[in-house]
Amino acid sequence: MNSAFIYTSRFDDFSLGEYHPFKPYRGTMTFELCYRYGLLDASWIEVMEPAPVTEEVMLEYHLPRYVETLKDANSGSFDFTMLEYGLGTGDNPVFKGVFDFSLLVLGATILGAELLSEGKADMVFSPVGGLHHAGYDHAEGFCYVNDIVIAINRLLKSGMKKIVYVDIDAHHGNGVQDAFYDRDDVLFISLHQSGETLYPGTGFENETGEGRGVGYTVNIPLSEYTDDDIYVQAFESVYTPLVESFRPDCVVAQIGLDTLKKDPLTNLRLTNNGYSRVIEEIRKSCPKILALGGGGYSVSDVVRGWTLAWAIFNGLEPQDPYQGIISGNLVPFTQGPDELRDPPYHLAENIRRDLHEYIEKKLAFIRERVFPVHGIG
Numbered sequence: 001m002n003s004a005f006i007y008t009s010r011f012d013d014f015s016l017g018e019y020h021p022f023k024p025y026r027g028t029m030t031f032e033l034c035y036r037y038g039l040l041d042a043s044w045i046e047v048m049e050p051a052p053v054t055e056e057v058m059l060e061y062h063l064p065r066y067v068e069t070l071k072d073a074n075s076g077s078f079d080f081t082m083l084e085y086g087l088g089t090g091d092n093p094v095f096k097g098v099f100d101f102s103l104l105v106l107g108a109t110i111l112g113a114e115l116l117s118e119g120k121a122d123m124v125f126s127p128v129g130g131l132h133h134a135g136y137d138h139a140e141g142f143c144y145v146n147d148i149v150i151a152i153n154r155l156l157k158s159g160m161k162k163i164v165y166v167d168i169d170a171h172h173g174n175g176v177q178d179a180f181y182d183r184d185d186v187l188f189i190s191l192h193q194s195g196e197t198l199y200p201g202t203g204f205e206n207e208t209g210e211g212r213g214v215g216y217t218v219n220i221p222l223s224e225y226t227d228d229d230i231y232v233q234a235f236e237s238v239y240t241p242l243v244e245s246f247r248p249d250c251v252v253a254q255i256g257l258d259t260l261k262k263d264p265l266t267n268l269r270l271t272n273n274g275y276s277r278v279i280e281e282i283r284k285s286c287p288k289i290l291a292l293g294g295g296g297y298s299v300s301d302v303v304r305g306w307t308l309a310w311a312i313f314n315g316l317e318p319q320d321p322y323q324g325i326i327s328g329n330l331v332p333f334t335q336g337p338d339e340l341r342d343p344p345y346h347l348a349e350n351i352r353r354d355l356h357e358y359i360e361k362k363l364a365f366i367r368e369r370v371f372p373v374h375g376i377g
């Protein structure tokens with residue numbers, strides 16, 4: 001196996017604003033934590049530095065007038081015409097370097113796609129990527145450019161025939177769904193907090209694709225308070241049989257970590273133990289994986305979770321060579337690989353019963369409407 005961690009400290013130069021929840025520096029923090037736990041040392045692992053792409057790459061998916069407007073926004077100064085393209089809102093502020101940042105995000109994700117399509121890597125992780133809400137002609141949901149859509153199109157163009165896109169971010173991957181809604185060569189599977197209670201208000205189970213794409217868009221809306229066990233059960237009962245039947249050439253995974261109990265923007269109740277089980281399932285499902293960071297707003301928890309994900313994708317156990325050396329005399333000793341894992345969390349039985357009923361209805365719908373398309377009885 002060859003594995004690549006896409007990293008550049010240049011992401012740290014960009015800020016959506018001091019109080020904006022999306023922090024590009026999560027990439028550097030994840031890199032540093034992986035380094036600390038010895039997860040970049042293996043002979044098959046390479047750290048690759050991305051460069052910004054040219055504007056033409058952005059134009060492979062986005063509307064030219066949107067790209068022009070995003071370029072105008074690069075100076076950091078806002079004018080009201082930008083609102084037409086979703087720029088200058090609280091979610092998608094105009095900030096200095098917004099265009100450069102978008103070119104760099106694309107550079108990182110496209111580098112990953114190229115390593116996979118050229119056979120130079122089987123597993124790639126780019127923490128600052130996976131901007132699943134960006135639309136063809138607008139920014140939304142902290143996303144300015146849809147690196148996922150462009151990467152999937154590149155993988156298909158390189159000769160791959162079938163791609164699975166799996167999205168475990170707490171929000172529905174609406175931008176990616178829209179791009180491939182009528183396609184049967186991209187199997188889209190998204191688990192997310194229901195659009196009844198969370199942005200972007202889409203991703204209901206009856207959104208299953210159109211035309212030849214019917215049955216190739218799969219949405220699993222989750223109730224608030226969903227915990228590890230309910231989530232993992234839902235994931236395994238849908239993702240695993242579908243991917244086994246579809247047999248993709250590559251899985252593109254948006255592994256957002258705003259599903260965590262401590263996330264300030266969502267209402268799910270996962271720990272990174274449930275998350276790890278899902279990552280393990282993804283890892284087993286295909287020999288080629290492009291993993292992209294996505295969302296996650298309890299920063300230190302996201303970084304711990306992504307570190308675990310990187311370890312799992314590479315079949316490694318985190319090791320801390322400094323354990324016992326750098327803990328001080330005053331600070332209680334808490335550092336060590338165990339610190340990466342959250343304590344278990346389970347719902348009270350009566351709440352769990354209600355949530356179980358809720359998810360069973362969604363799963364029954366998918367078994368009835370989607371599974372037959374894939375010959376699963």
Ligand SMILES: [Zn+2]
Nearest residue numbers: 169170171295
């Ligand atoms: Zn999200």
